Structure formats: structure tokens, C-alpha cells
Amino acid sequence: MTQEPKIFPYIEHLLQGAEVVWKPLGEVASLKRGRVISKEYLYDNVGEYPVYSSQTVNNGEIGRIKTFDFEQEAITWTTDGANAGTVFYREGCFSITNVCGLVTIKNIQTLNYKYLYYWLSIEAKKHVYSGMGNPKLMSNQMEKIQIPLPPLSVQQEIVRILDKFTQLEAELEAELEAELDCRKRQYEYYRNKLLTFNEIGGGTEIVWKTLGEVGTFIRGNGLQKKDLITSGVPAIHYGQIYTYYGISAEQTISFVSPETAEGLRKVDYGDVIITNTSENIDDVGKAVAYCVKEQGVTGGHATIFKPSEKIIGKYLVYYTQTTEFSNQKRKYAKGTKVIDISANDLTKITIPLPPLSEQQRIANILDKFDTLVNSISEGLPKEIALRRKQYEYYREKLLSFPS
Secondary structure, eight states: OOOOOOOOHHHHHHHTTOOOEEEEHHHHEEEEEOBOOOHHHHHHTEEEEEEEOSOOGGGGEEEEESOOSEESOEEEEEOBSTTTTOEEEEOSEEEEBTTEEEEEESOTTTOOHHHHHHHHHHHGGGGOBOGGGOOBOOHHHHTTOEEEEOOHHHHHHHHHHHHHHHHHHHHHHHHHHHHHHHHHHHHHHHHHHHTOHHHHOTTOOOEEEEHHHHEEEEEOOOOOGGGOBSSSEEEEOHHHHHHTOOSEESSOSEEEOHHHHHTSEEEOTTOEEEEOEESSTTTTTOEEEEOOSSOEEEOTTEEEEEEOTTOOHHHHHHHTTSHHHHHHHHHHOBOSSSEEOOHHHHTTOEEEEOOHHHHHHHHHHHHHHHHHHHHHHHHHHHHHHHHHHHHHHHHHHHTOOOO
């Protein structure tokens, strides 16, 4: 036998013994579908009133038109597709497309819109039919969902609490993202200052050299994604430099067999791998310091820089992130849809070289900033997820009534 849900003590106190009646949604609200609104119609009738569809990004809004179909407080839900069963609280003037449904409460003296929204946020997805690979929640199913109806005053108090949780969650997310942005700006400021010697040289002996004068460039070859396996010889594919690696690689996420490695260019500890090709100019010349003790390999669309005794690899990687490096690489980059910078052109880029001890000091300082920024970046989604779980926990508790 299914155990009846236990009422949250605070809600039990508010109820003061009052009965909680359960009714199907179709008995307490009217349901209807939206209409077909094409992309062409949106384009030809641009205005101020939102049109909502099945998507969940941008609060479901797909455009704005000159007219509106509804001017009211309401709840909409997605009827078809991957987001079927997602509900939204609406108010004001708006329209909805044919893959949305509209819920209008029959008597607002007995049922609060926000309360109903919070309840359906939990229940609606439980009623989605996923047969034939196309999830659906049509009106005939939606109207069967049972709604608990405590006194209106209790509904309003539940709404007040959940609205506050929603507000606090949004404020926390904004604060965390602002903190991350602040740390990134601080990091970029100090990185550029530390690597702009004509402004802060301060007596440090600086010489400018081309990269070709302080290291050897070896163009990668081969290495396709199908060659990558889960163990073997460490391997870095050029695409991973964009998507996964940061300043340095202490270990690789991919490997190749010893047989495949034999035909590929070798990367040693302290080398730098630089991308030659990308679909945008910003990613061309992105670099990662290879800090794996075991010799590895890389492939085409990447160049290996083997530093001489005059330069530290990680110092070069940080320099590739500066405005000065960006300005130089733009002079040599070629292409429109696919941007490329050759290994030969990379050798022509100049770099300021302080003594090795100063290069190491700069790299150490920037390592600390990089670690700080990354820790915040990793912690941000975890903290937001934690707050979301906390919110969902209390939402479930506040909306648990015996049937």
C-alpha cells in the first residue's frame, strides 16, 4: 500500500484542520491549444507582444508580433516534443503556437495561478506519453491531473515561500556569475600587465625574439578521431585544445596504440602544442603546454613548439593569450570559412623574453590566477545545482497533501 505523503508541519499549522479537496484540472480550469504561427508570419509582423512556443530557452519566447491572442494571467504548457510537459506562468498580452496549451482557471477565488503553476511543475511531466519516440502531453491527459485544493490563504502562503526561493536562487546565480566575471577580468588584467614589458619593464632586461629564434616548430601529421582509444600512448587531438585543455596538460584524455604512434609527431615534456586551424580567428594559435612525463603524440592542424633553453613553454602559452599575440597572428592568418596560420608564419611572431627566472615567476603568478578562475568556474554549476535541489526539496514538501 502506498504511504500517504506527510504534510509539512508549517502547512499543517496553516491548514488548522481544514480539508484539502482534490479535483481534476479539467474541473477547475479550461484548457485550449494555440494556433499555427509560422516563421514567415513572425518575420512579417514584428511587434511588441511575445509569442511562446515549445522551446524552454528564453522563457519559451520565439519572437514578438504586433497583435496578441490573450490578455490575462494564465499557465501554458508544451504539448509536443522533447520539452513536453514543461509549464510556464504567464501574464499580460501574448500568443501561443499550436505546440502549446493554455490553462485558464475557472474560479480564482478557489485556485491561485502561481500555486497551480508550482503544482504542475511537479506533476505535468509525470503524465507525458513518450510512445513512438515523440513525447506528448495533450489536453485530454492534462485535464486528468489531480490538483490538491487547500484554502486559498494556504495556497497564497505556499506561493509566497516558493517565490522567495526562486528569487534567492536567481540572485545567488547572478552573484556567482558576477564573481566569476570579476575574477576573469582581474586575471586578464594582470596577465596583460605582466606580459607587456614596454609598460612595466622596470629595469628588467628584455629582448624581443621571433619564435623561430627561440624554438623549433614541427607540423603535426595524421591522427584522426577514430585513432583515439582509452589507453596506450598519450595523444592530444587539435580539437581538444579548443574544448578541453586549459593552459597545460598534466595528463591526456585520449591515447593511441603504439603502432599508430609510430607514424605521428612526438611531443615531449615542456613542449607546446599550438593549433593551426579553426573556424574563427580567436581559436587559431590556441596553445597548451605538454606537462605529461611520458612522450606523447599529436596530429594535423597542430604544430609542436620545442623550446630552446631561452624560453619556458608555459610562459609562451600565457603569451599566446595576450592582445599583442592576437594582433600579430591576425596579420598571418589566412582564409574565411576556415582560418589557418602556418607553422612557418608562427616562427615570425615576436615575443618579449625576460630572464628565465622572470619567465618562471610570471608563469607561477598566472598559474595561481588560472587555478582560482577554474575553481570558481567548476564550483559555479555545482553551487547552482545544490540550490536547485534545495528549492525542489522544499517545493515537494510544501506541496505534499494527503489524497
